Amino acid sequence: xxxxxxxxxxxxxxxxxxxxxxxxxxxxxxxxxxxxxxxxxxxxxxxxxxxxxxxxxxxxxxxxxxxxxxxxxxxxxxxxxxxxxxxxxxxxxxxxxxxxxxxxxxxxxxxxxxxxxxxxxxxxxxxxxxxxxxxxxxxxxxxxxxxxxxxxxxxxxxxxxxxxxxxxxxxxxxxxxxxxxxxxxxxxxxxxxxxxxxxxxxxxxxxxxxxxxxxxxxxxxxxxxxxxxxxxxxxxxxxxxxxxxxxxxxxxxxxxxxxxxxxxxxxxxxxxxxxxxxxxxxxxxx
Amino acid sequence: xxxxxxxxxxxxxxxxxxxxxxxxxxxxxxxxxxxxxxxxxxxxxxxxxxxxxxxxxxxxxxxxxxxxxxxxxxxxxxxxxxxxxxxxxxxxxxxxxxxxxxxxxxxxxxxxxxxxxxxxxxxxxxxxxxxxxxxxxxxxxxxxxxxxxxxxxxxxxxxxxxxxxxxxxxxxxxxxxxxxxxxxxxxxxxxxxxxxxxxxxxxxxxxxxxxxxxxxxxxxxxxxxxxxxxxxxxxxxxxxxxxxxxxxxxxxxxxxxxxxxxxxxxxxxxxxxxxxxxxxxxxxxxxxxxxxxxxxxxxxxxxxxxxxxxxxxxxxxxxxxxxxxxxxxxxxxxxxxxxxxxxxxxxxxxxxxxxxxxxxxxxxxxxxxxxxxxxxxxxxxxxxxxxxxxxxxxxxxxxxxxxxxxxxxxxxxxxxxxxxxxxxxxxxxxxxxxxxxxxxxxxxxxxxxxxxxxxxxxxxxxxxxxxxxxxxxxxxxxxxxxxxxxxxxxxxxxxxxxxxxxxxxxxxxxxxxxxxxxxxxxxx
Numbered sequence: 099x100x101x102x103x104x105x106x107x108x109x110x111x112x113x114x115x116x117x118x119x120x121x122x123x124x125x126x127x128x129x130x131x132x133x134x135x136x137x138x139x140x141x142x143x144x145x146x147x148x149x150x151x152x153x154x155x156x157x158x159x160x161x162x163x164x165x166x167x168x169x170x171x172x173x174x175x176x177x178x179x180x181x182x183x184x185x186x187x188x189x190x191x192x193x194x195x196x197x198x199x200x201x202x203x204x205x206x207x208x209x210x211x212x213x214x215x216x217x218x219x220x221x222x223x224x225x226x227x228x229x230x231x232x233x234x235x236x237x238x239x240x241x242x243x244x245x246x247x248x249x250x251x252x253x254x255x256x257x258x259x260x261x262x263x264x265x266x267x268x269x270x271x272x273x274x275x276x277x278x279x280x281x282x283x284x285x286x287x288x289x290x291x292x293x294x295x296x297x298x299x300x301x302x303x304x305x306x307x308x309x310x311x312x313x314x315x316x317x318x319x320x321x322x323x324x325x326x327x328x329x330x331x332x333x334x335x336x337x338x339x340x341x342x343x344x345x346x347x348x349x350x351x352x353x354x355x356x357x358x359x360x361x362x363x364x365x366x367x368x369x370x371x372x373x374x375x376x377x378x379x380x381x382x383x384x
Numbered sequence: 385x386x387x388x389x390x391x392x393x394x395x396x397x398x399x400x401x402x403x404x405x406x407x408x409x410x411x412x413x414x415x416x417x418x419x420x421x422x423x424x425x426x427x428x429x430x431x432x433x434x435x436x437x438x439x440x441x442x443x444x445x446x447x448x449x450x451x452x453x454x455x456x457x458x459x460x461x462x463x464x465x466x467x468x469x470x471x472x473x474x475x476x477x478x479x480x481x482x483x484x485x486x487x488x489x490x491x492x493x494x495x496x497x498x499x500x501x502x503x504x505x506x507x508x509x510x511x512x513x514x515x516x517x518x519x520x521x522x523x524x525x526x527x528x529x530x531x532x533x534x535x536x537x538x539x540x541x542x543x544x545x546x547x548x549x550x551x552x553x554x555x556x557x558x559x560x561x562x563x564x565x566x567x568x569x570x571x572x573x574x575x576x577x578x579x580x581x582x583x584x585x586x587x588x589x590x591x592x593x594x595x596x597x598x599x600x601x602x603x604x605x606x607x608x609x610x611x612x613x614x615x616x617x618x619x620x621x622x623x624x625x626x627x628x629x630x631x632x633x634x635x636x637x638x639x640x641x642x643x644x645x646x647x648x649x650x651x652x653x654x655x656x657x658x659x660x661x662x663x664x665x666x667x668x669x670x671x672x673x674x675x676x677x678x679x680x681x682x683x684x685x686x687x688x689x690x691x692x693x694x695x696x697x698x699x700x701x702x703x704x705x706x707x708x709x710x711x712x713x714x715x716x717x718x719x720x721x722x723x724x725x726x727x728x729x730x731x732x733x734x735x736x737x738x739x740x741x742x743x744x745x746x747x748x749x750x751x752x753x754x755x756x757x758x759x760x761x762x763x764x765x766x767x768x769x770x771x772x773x774x775x776x777x778x779x780x781x782x783x784x785x786x787x788x789x790x791x792x793x794x795x796x797x798x799x800x801x802x803x804x805x806x807x808x809x810x811x812x813x814x815x816x817x818x819x820x821x822x823x824x825x826x827x828x829x830x831x832x833x834x835x836x837x838x839x840x841x842x843x844x845x846x847x848x849x850x851x852x853x854x855x856x857x858x859x860x861x862x863x864x865x866x867x868x869x870x871x872x873x874x875x876x877x878x879x880x881x882x883x884x885x886x887x888x889x890x891x892x893x894x895x896x897x898x899x900x901x902x903x904x905x906x907x908x
Contacts, residue, residue, distance in 0.1 A: 126829040126841060129761055136757075144758045151748035159741060162719045166737065171659070171726040178724035181661040190716045191709060198705045201755070206698060208757040213694040254445060254837055262443035262840050269443075269839040293531040294624060296689060296764060300830045305760050307690045309625060310530060311618020314691035331689075331764040331832045333524045335531055336451045339835030 130300050133322045133347070137303025139208045147201055154197075215315045218285035222276070226288075226295025226308035226330065229337035233276050236287075240360045246340050247271040254340060269339070270327040275346040279353035280320045288314045296332035299343055305331050320347040406501075409493035411478045412896060414500050416795070418475025419788070421503055423864070425467030426781075428511075430857050432460040437819075437853035440846050445837050453836035454522035455514065461525035465642065466549045467507055469776065472784045473645040474499075474556045477584050480791065481560060483889035483896060484578045486569025486905045491562035499555035506548035513538035513545075524834060526635070527602065529616040529627050533609050540610075543602045550595040557588035569888070571907035575666065578887055582669050583648030586676045590637045590644070593680075598634040601627060625690050632683035640679040642776060644672060646743075646783030647714060650736050652887075653790050654718055657733035658725030659884040664717040671710035671717075678707050688759045697756045704754040708747070715744050730882075731805035735786035738813050739779060746774030749824065764834075767827025773820045778813075785812075785863065792870055793877030797895030800870040804862055811859035818852030
């Protein structure tokens with residue numbers, strides 16, 4: 099065995115060791131970019147401020163570790179006596195201020211944009227209950243409750259004996275999804291029925307508290323059809339961890355079809371629903 | 385200088401045994417009781433954290449019911465904040481402030497005794513709620529209504545306990561202020577005080593300002609529950625968000641109460657072991673005061689998602705970002721103090737260096753959280769949990785441990801075992817990062833805080849974090865063992881236990897005699 103191959107083996111082993119804890123998925127290390135312009139703006143802010151802190155960190159910790167290695171008594175150094183420098187102190191007060199202003203500008207722009215809930219094409223009312231969500235399509239005569247799906251609900255009992263990994267989308271699946279059209283500016287009106295909840299959909303970049311007696315507003319415009327999963331983010335009692343949010347974004351035509359079906363008394367199940375009955379017969383049997 | 389007039393005759397007739405501790409008015413005895421109480425609460429709160437981490441070790445519910453889990457998250461926070469960190473700082477203040485300013489005792493010794501003895505009673509009430517019908521409080525330490533109003537029998541007891549703990553803190557603060565302002569040795573002007581004394585002076589004012597606010601908030605909860613008021617109920621014309629504003633007007637200064645004395649400790653230890661004066665003493669004082677002032681105008685950054693008007697979001701975003709400036713000044717000053725010093729790395733210095741490094745990481749995540757739109761994603765996730773544990777565990781707790789090692793020779797008269805201390809440090813610093821660093825990933829990937837169970841994509845990092853939690857928890861037992869050993873014996877400590885130390889506390893013998901500075905020292 100040559101030295102090179104031995105080295106390569108060591109490197110591979112070290113890499114495997116480092117990777118082991120997260121062997122499942124390295125995309126789980128960072129914020130999701132999401133599927134709306136606002137969520138990507140937020141991701142951009144997040145990465146910018148993160149990069150700034152890393153650069154500052156490298157500088158500060160670099161100086162600190164240099165000092166720890168070079169200025170130690172065991173190297174026989176004589177301690178210096180200086181104890182202040184007005185110039186330096188002004189410099190490291192002003193530079194952070196400048197960085198902060200530079201950071202505040204884009205953050206303000208995004209915030210102003212997020213705050214503007216006008217010009218929406220449809221409105222959905224979201225209500226938090228202990229412990230499920232209620233959705234109402236304003237002016238469309240469609241409303242329903244959305245609860246944790248039965249498979250997760252069975253598996254999550256204390257000592258249920260069911261492996262969470264064996265359940266499809268454990269704790270992030272519901273019986274009835276919130277179905278929304280893509281490329282449509284949707285306004286949400288969020289409130290709570292009993293205690294404070296928080297409706298969080300990471301792929302939309304939003305989290306908003308659902309407060310009894312308050313109506314909070316937010317808006318979104320989803321760009322890609324798909325199923326997006328979120329959760330309640332505000333402690334709301336015993337089953338706080340068990341009230342997921344699932345949004346299914348459909349192309350506009352399919353959404354209209356779904357809405358018409360729903361208005362006509364249909365199930366509201368979409369072709370992609372996890373619990374879609376296969377045939378009319380099965381549907382009747384239910 | 386006559387540092388001490390230790391006289392056995394003066395002690396004849398003083399009570400011994402349990403009564404000595406019950407009726408003592410001696411700042412050193414009371415300081416020791418505070419510190420030991422705080423250690424006991426630290427271990428108890430840690431045990432609660434381990435229940436949390438054990439349940440989160442893998443997805444699914446294996447150990448506890450979700451409601452009990454919520455009680456654990458709530459009590460863990462209350463015990464750690466009001467039982468471990470605040471009393472530890474008060475204990476350090478009791479022991480060290482009179483020694484540092486050359487005073488014979490605290491200004492109000494009887495009140496000092498009372499403010500300590502309220503603590504065990506307050507905590508007896510608080511902890512007993514866990515055994516009441518309906519269990520203990522389970523709405524989080526923030527106690528937001530309406531959820532908090534769903535608490536069972538425990539509800540009034542929790543509020544009573546918080547009142548008692550608040551009174552204890554206020555009396556402790558009054559004592560600190562009275563001592564510092566009135567009992568300094570001749571010649572010790574304010575700008576000659578050790579930085580630990582300065583940070584505690586400012587902290588004490590913060591406490592007096594905000595503990596009554598907390599008391600008001602919980603009293604309004606009480607009247608909402610039992611006396612028909614509707615302060616926090618929209619149905620009666622009240623406002624649930626009002627509670628959050630009041631709570632965080634207390635809560636944000638509170639987090640600085642938990643960190644400012646830590647800044648003072650670090651500013652004492654780094655110069656000692658770098659053998660070089662603290663860089664920028666006066667800017668440290670001004671930075672501490674600025675942080676204290678800013679702490680009153682940033683509270684709603686805990687509430688970016690409650691639906692504030694745009695102007696409010698912007699104001700609280702900007703004011704919060706500003707805190708980075710004085711905090712940055714502090715970190716730069718500490719690094720400059722190390723620069724071209726002659727450093728050695730005994731346990732107090734190791735914890736202080738770990739503080740500077742890891743607290744700064746907590747500061748960075750704090751800066752990220754200040755960006756309101758990004759906070760829409762971070763808020764109420766494990767990213768926040770990681771953030772405040774970096775500032776409170778590797779910040780406040782590491783500083784307290786650093787202080788304990790630094791002054792243990794003065795307290796016990798013995799040098800602690802440096803070998804055990806090194807083990808304690810390295811186990812702590814490694815496991816605490818295994819514990820909390822992955823929680824940043826969990827939060828960014830979408831895991832909310834305060835949940836007993838989670839979807840399977842979060843399994844790996846939760847397992848890593850739990851392993852870190854148990855490692856960190858058991859590493860603290862090394863400290864308990866070391867402390868017992870150090871109290872019982874060990875190498876005799878000199879009056880000035882550390883080569884580079886300076887300050888009046890090192891002029892008195894080790895252990896510090898029961899009475900010190902009967903005749904005030906003269907400070908030039």
